Amino acid sequence: MARIIDVEVRDVRFPTSLALDGSDAMNPDPDYSAAYVTLRTDGPEALTGNGFTFTIGRGNELCVLACKSMAPMLIGLELDDLRADLSLVWNALVGDSQFRWVGPEKGVIHLATAALVNAVWDLLAKAEGKPIWRFLSDLTAAEIVSIVDFRYISDALTPSEAMDLISEARSTNTLRERDLVKDGLLAYTTSAGWLGYEDDKVRRLCREAVDDGWGHFKVKVGGDIVEDLRRCRLVREEIGWDRALMLDANQKWGISESIENMRQLAEVSPLWIEEPTSPDDILGHARILKAIAPVGVATGEMVHNRIMFKQMLQANALTYLQIDSCRLGGLNEVVAVLLLAAKFDVPVVPHAGGVGLCEYVQHIAAFDYLTIARDPSKILVEYVDHLHEHFVDPVRIENAHYMLPTAPGYSASIRDESLEDFTFPTGRIWMSRS
């Protein structure tokens, strides 16, 4: 028998703005950061669980305080009870009426919920000695459905429909697993296309990525449209026309602006335009999608909960659904959205990059591939080559594929030395800059 006896929360920030890594039209100088949670338990094994939420600098302190404010709800919970009721923590955190007021289920409080909920999942998977993707995939269909909060989505997906989707996917499961372990999950790279990079650096990174076997490239747009088009042509020169090119406007445009700009950018034959406009604008995305077909529309890294994704699907507002492992309130809500996407037959292409998002989403995509997706061949996972060295169990990329993690848990643990160096504002790196 073991209980959660301590919740530690750290403000960890990396000074990525120095190199313009991660720069885009909306976010010119991000310092990639995490509100990082460590759960400690008693019992003979003294297991720990880690989870975090990702931010880009200022505002990380708000997620840290929100984790600390909600932490008392976790103290004293028994691992056996958490395993028996996989929604226990989600229900407790999302159901607190006072915290709910400052959301509900959105913004700071929901980002913090993700860190705490994911830390509990990490703990449970470690207790069973399995990576999260395996832990989830080994659950019964009924257990998987029990993870999901159907409140406000049952008009689009019922528990029994969810059971059917899982059964259907599992009927071809054995075959899928063999492929997945051998080849890994197909990935795309965003590493070459940041807006702050010089042309020469973009060309060099594109060439290196082609040599490394990458077949899918994402480029940031949303600056001056003439300049955007010039950069996209430059990327096409390097990657050719047989590889896929995706564009990302990071919400810079309005609706008619999106449609007009994509008429011009259609020249470079993009697979999708990502975040053309506000993530809240469901009806706007639907209008854009209709106007720019056959180019697809992708969004999700700032779509804040299952209720918004439900409507995006109902309104035919997206071609690719870019789940975010921190924006949604942790793995419980991620599973809800995977099931919704399968119901509407829209592929899930998770958002990654930042701090540790790649580490998180490989588990989500593998579980989706094995257990939920209608067409697993459409799954594609973002990859950004940043900050992996700080993780205890970093992602492994081979031939443009994520190779599946084997260590128990959610791959969410940051190395002790990195925690010491990058804790804000008292860590070594920050003290030396001030």
Next chain:
Amino acid sequence: MARIIDVEVRDVRFPTSLALDGSDAMNPDPDYSAAYVTLRTDGPEALTGNGFTFTIGRGNELCVLACKSMAPMLIGLELDDLRADLSLVWNALVGDSQFRWVGPEKGVIHLATAALVNAVWDLLAKAEGKPIWRFLSDLTAAEIVSIVDFRYISDALTPSEAMDLISEARSTNTLRERDLVKDGLLAYTTSAGWLGYEDDKVRRLCREAVDDGWGHFKVKVGGDIVEDLRRCRLVREEIGWDRALMLDANQKWGISESIENMRQLAEVSPLWIEEPTSPDDILGHARILKAIAPVGVATGEMVHNRIMFKQMLQANALTYLQIDSCRLGGLNEVVAVLLLAAKFDVPVVPHAGGVGLCEYVQHIAAFDYLTIARDPSKILVEYVDHLHEHFVDPVRIENAHYMLPTAPGYSASIRDESLEDFTFPTGRIWMSRS
């Protein structure tokens, strides 16, 4: 010449849960709270500005920290510059890319934006010696349009359409102002209908309200439907059938549940059902509205920004638009939503109650009445008889109408003694309870 030289932020909480004031189906035990901002200026007058955001207890500390985190952006700003560019603070706060990540424009960061933005408006109105409703109404149409951030809403409302709406409303302005000053703004009461009250208390409060001239009553539902219906019948017995009855489910229901329950509650002839389901569910509200007509649908106290309201209007998802003066990012966004509502000819019926929401919204409704609304006779303002004694310039109700405030500013200043008593957790009231 005067500049902002200091931003003080206080955590103020009232232990309202003791009397179940404010109890509803979703929020059983709120402690009405405010993250309270005081701006200090130099210059000969040493003017101060106050603003706040409302929460119901836990989580207030997050809004306090968010105000503190953003406060440096206000330090050093000149009053003259703020007056010359009425969007300056809104643009600075909403445009900060790092803080934007933990929103965007929603949740804690947006609630805190409201407190800071509104404090600046309070300051500007005091500098001109006018109450906010008068300050706004005296602006030119071009100045009013300059308040609005059209990003993400210009597909529904252009600046020139906004100009036309103002001109149209102002063509009958003189007549309106005479009525408004004489009679005040028509109000409805929520004071009798809290879920935690006993039958006898509800009956007594209804009778007193009828005697005081109230013609519109709101009752909380969302518990057991049989019990809801029983309580509504009881209220009808007291208020008769000539007065209006509104129902409020505080998001307890799903969509088909809302439709089924409203078929039963139609018996008591409600004017509207408020918050039947999730405030994020635009398409869901539209389905409910269509199914339960002629009963109306009202929502807004948790609709988090102008982009969501835009879609609610585009999708025909509401009959009454319940703007919230803290949930939206302050007066700039409130004006945007008033204009959107006028464009779609939907009356704005502001959410009030809580801490100081009545004090805020009387200004909004008066400005709407004089300058924007298509049909001012449809404006109705919520009134709850709570906590007004803590304000320097509390609302005045006469014959179920808000009488217009005359003191300069936004009526947002809390009395010094109340601040000392209720500051959390060090104030006298909280020290004596612990």
